[in-house]
Amino acid sequence: MKSELDKYWDLLRKRRAFRNVGDDPNRAQMRSADTIEHYKSEKGQFINLLYLYILFQLAF
Structure with a gap:
């Protein structure tokens, strides 16, 4: 069920992005x-x- 929610959340974000640039959100x-799982893991x-980079920078 979580993967289904992730799919719909991703679609909603894509629709908003299309709308924000003046494009048709139905193209998403x-x-x-x-x-989506691959994207989330990356x-x-x-x-x-x-x-880790920030911690390293703060340490020195």
């Missing part, structure tokens, strides 16, 4: 659960690296 298409890895 739902991505697969696998695509985003999590990036945030972890950013956190």
